[in-house]
Amino acid sequence: MAHREALTYREVGVDHAAISRSLRGFLRAVHPPRPSGHGRLKLGPGHFSGLLQVGRETLAITTDGVGTKVLLAEQLDRWEEVGEDLVAVNVNDLSAVGARPLALLDYLAMPRPEERVLRAIGRGVGRGLRRAGCGLVGGETAVVPELHRAPDLSGTALGYFPPGRPPVTGERIRPGDVALGLPSSGFHANGYTLVRRLVERAGLSLRSPLPGGGLPLGRRLLAPSRIYTRALEALLAERLPVGLAHVTGGGARNLARLNPKVGFRLDGWPPPRGLFRWVADLSGLGAEDLYQTFNMGVGFVVVVRPSHVDRARGVLARSGERNVSILGRAVASPGVHLSGLGVRYEGY
């Protein structure tokens, strides 16, 4: 495909700097108390999930939404996939601190109460919950045409740590540890504002397959996020991970969230393939932008000691993860270095 003028996130109207600045202002203004005693906070905003302590139990909790992927669902009038995404974006964040998903609460905000749409979302949420072994303990549906243009699907998930399992925050990572990548199923729930603009700019039909055939483009783009609970529970039961990352917005940069004292030198993050090759060609973006916008084929990263690599791969294979890649290693200097691609990210 011919090279095109690059379209970055800033150009499609997502101003990450302004959002970060506003969010910092919000957090500074809140100045919340830190409860102590029988119930207390262990780890606040910033990591994949917050950690709480109640008596002898450690709990993990996180909140996230599906974002603009719902606009694609609306165009195709297919809602099950984004229902499943709503579960995935949250339970994978729980797995990324080593917690086992226990319960989800959904927040569905929409302009109209469409029974058919809500049933389809419900089927997808149910499928995601069953994959994660996670219950549903509450939720809220806000139907307010003056607030919402299209259904916004978000939720909160609570997880716990089975007896004897400590949280995995990444603080134990040492230089030399090995990063393993679990394959994604596509863009998961990130990068869709850009993807939709690219499709529009190129005048592509969501109903036609990509060159090479297969499912129509829209269906490929809508593929639900993978849910890594089963694989992670198997690894965590054997206490193998020393670091975990859910590869969401920020792509490979997510690894910079784990431990400020180490960095990663990765030469094994896959080159653009399939849908990622397609988006690379269509967008004209360079590797630096691509690997911080999309997961580029890796949906979840597990860091293990070098001596545990084979055991971890065996456990993963038995839990159904047969295409695990060795991404690279932790190093003493901070930042994430995709050495094969000549890309270096200093932080998250």
Add this chain to the structure above:
Amino acid sequence: MAHREALTYREVGVDHAAISRSLRGFLRAVHPPRPSGHGRLKLGPGHFSGLLQVGRETLAITTDGVGTKVLLAEQLDRWEEVGEDLVAVNVNDLSAVGARPLALLDYLAMPRPEERVLRAIGRGVGRGLRRAGCGLVGGETAVVPELHRAPDLSGTALGYFPPGRPPVTGERIRPGDVALGLPSSGFHANGYTLVRRLVERAGLSLRSPLPGGGLPLGRRLLAPSRIYTRALEALLAERLPVGLAHVTGGGARNLARLNPKVGFRLDGWPPPRGLFRWVADLSGLGAEDLYQTFNMGVGFVVVVRPSHVDRARGVLARSGERNVSILGRAVASPGVHLSGLGVRYEGY
């Protein structure tokens, strides 16, 4: 004020029946697993908060939003109050099962990242959290102009039960038990779609005071919801409540959520006064609609044994609740009967 044609919720475009139908369809489609073992569900959607068990700890969790009150905040460009509401709508739902608030996660969805607005919301959230003694453990800010017309503020709160304190679900309520009402500060976060239409229809200025003087109408309407944590913690420490209700959408009907085997005969719910008299006159609504749309002066209900009424009132007075009203009593027949007003609600 002259009597006007009544404006009900259905007429302003809030079709509760369609929303309930869609929500039932969603829940039926989800069909979630029920995790068992070290972590398990105790009480699912339907009560004020869901209940979970992790090891020996019982946890309460709930999710809710501020709703269309944000549109009033936007008109007045004042955001602190709705920030405080975001905390209130959630922590009061925790108190309504007897839990102590531990941590909030916010979900702020908006069309633009306005730093000044987010800072003001943050100040309000902080004030609410300090009133509730509740921490902040996470959150998500979604800035998507294609999804959101105005800032939608929602969140999730997690609470716990200090050792020796059981949850209060209402199942212990017996006929003869006494319902006490804690005053509200205004409409809290319910009924604003109707209120805004009434103001618009009557051509009232939000900048002018109501007849009788005081703050401008807009400021009165924007008053933040009361947070009842302090009063409830004092009552719960003495194990006095057998039933609790946060009076939200549904007004007095909320009491029908407590125990299917009993009802309430209430002759002490205050008559329309102040802001509630104003909305009664302006809307032309009868008592039946008024008391199921607005809290009508009572923001939280505490049910105690008849022999504990004086002690409960003493504890409440010492925690700052000096205008507690005796609403009435639990009776053997289900439903909520506002006997002085000739209104009877069969269920929630």
